[in-house]
Amino acid sequence: MSRIIAITGKGGVGKTTLAALIITRLIDHGCKPVLAVDADPNACLDAALGVRVAKSLGTVREEAREIAGKGLAVGIAKQQLLELKIAESLVEATDFDLIAMGRPEGPGCYCYANNVLKNALAQIAAAYPFVVLDNEAGLENLSRRIVQSVDLLVMVADPSQRGLETVLRLTELAAEMGIVYRQCALVVNRLRRDGIPERVDGLAKSIGADYLMALPDDDDLAVLAENGAAVQNLSKNNPVVIKIDHFLAAAGY
Numbered sequence: 001m002s003r004i005i006a007i008t009g010k011g012g013v014g015k016t017t018l019a020a021l022i023i024t025r026l027i028d029h030g031c032k033p034v035l036a037v038d039a040d041p042n043a044c045l046d047a048a049l050g051v052r053v054a055k056s057l058g059t060v061r062e063e064a065r066e067i068a069g070k071g072l073a074v075g076i077a078k079q080q081l082l083e084l085k086i087a088e089s090l091v092e093a094t095d096f097d098l099i100a101m102g103r104p105e106g107p108g109c110y111c112y113a114n115n116v117l118k119n120a121l122a123q124i125a126a127a128y129p130f131v132v133l134d135n136e137a138g139l140e141n142l143s144r145r146i147v148q149s150v151d152l153l154v155m156v157a158d159p160s161q162r163g164l165e166t167v168l169r170l171t172e173l174a175a176e177m178g179i180v181y182r183q184c185a186l187v188v189n190r191l192r193r194d195g196i197p198e199r200v201d202g203l204a205k206s207i208g209a210d211y212l213m214a215l216p217d218d219d220d221l222a223v224l225a226e227n228g229a230a231v232q233n234l235s236k237n238n239p240v241v242i243k244i245d246h247f248l249a250a251a252g253y
Contacts, residue, residue, distance in 0.1 A: 018154070
């Protein structure tokens with residue numbers, strides 16, 4: 001049974017960077033192999049992990065439809081064709097593999113691409129003891145049941161009032177949508193002062209977060225992001241890395 005970590009929050013709060021750091025720290029803790037799932041149409045998890053996605057599931061969808069439409073898939077069922085194409089889209093790296101949802105690249109319902117990803121994850125994720133899902137802003141992918149349940153739901157916010165209010169709304173939406181998760185963590189990113197603000201601590205209690213992690217606004221991490229460098233280049237002694245290590249240990253990883 002795979003242990004699934006899903007990361008969500010409003011746009012621009014550092015979800016993808018946090019997802020990449022969690023993946024690299026899981027691996028360093030011996031929690032491997034990891035399946036990294038980039039479920040954000042604005043895919044950039046590959047760059048944060050130092051790999052390159054050549055084909056997303058959006059591309060796969062269009063290729064499979066074109067092949068089937070031209071009658072070139074003789075002797076093979078549509079689902080089998082999709083499975084073959086999905087296998088081609090999987091990026092294999094040391095201790096982790098990555099699959100990206102991408103954007104739909106032609107006319108048609110985007111829900112189909114979601115269904116492809118859902119079915120692909122059901123088959124692929126079973127081979128991985130750990131899965132990290134980097135969501136688009138909000139709860140769209142979780143509400144569409146791309147995964148049926150989550151072991152650890154990570155809500156990411158910046159320390160602004162608007163950022164914290166977004167987390168509260170997302171928590172309420174998760175309850176309304178019946179999203180199932182075993183544990184919840186609140187991560188407040190890019191704090192510019194020591195200590196956890198009182199309003200952050202209050203939010204963690206109000207949403208019933210099992211874990212609260214405050215990450216500093218780190219210069220080394222900012223430089224990596226500016227240069228498009230992979231998070232593996234960050235020192236293990238970096239304060240953000242140390243905090244993530246403590247968080248994962250507390251959560252049983």
